[in-house]
Amino acid sequence: MDKKLVIKMIKNCFKQYYTEADSLPMSGKELEELYHRVLEMITEEPEANLYEVINDTVYEFLTG
Numbered sequence: 001m002d003k004k005l006v007i008k009m010i011k012n013c014f015k016q017y018y019t020e021a022d023s024l025p026m027s028g029k030e031l032e033e034l035y036h037r038v039l040e041m042i043t044e045e046p047e048a049n050l051y052e053v054i055n056d057t058v059y060e061f062l063t064g
Helices: 003-014 028-044 050-063
Strands: none
16 A cells, blocks of 8 residues: 555545644654554455545544
8 A cells, every 4th residue: 555645645634624734733653653553444444445444543543
């Protein structure tokens, strides 16, 4: 899976909650952790929709 694409999708998902992309509430390390969570979920459920997995992961991060 293309890492740059997944990270870009994660950042775009955050834009739903934060108007300024520069003020995302996460560090580079947290972004890496989100990326790895997405990969784990896709590995566990290969039929899962990537867009939905990313949305769920970002939502859990924000509310967790």
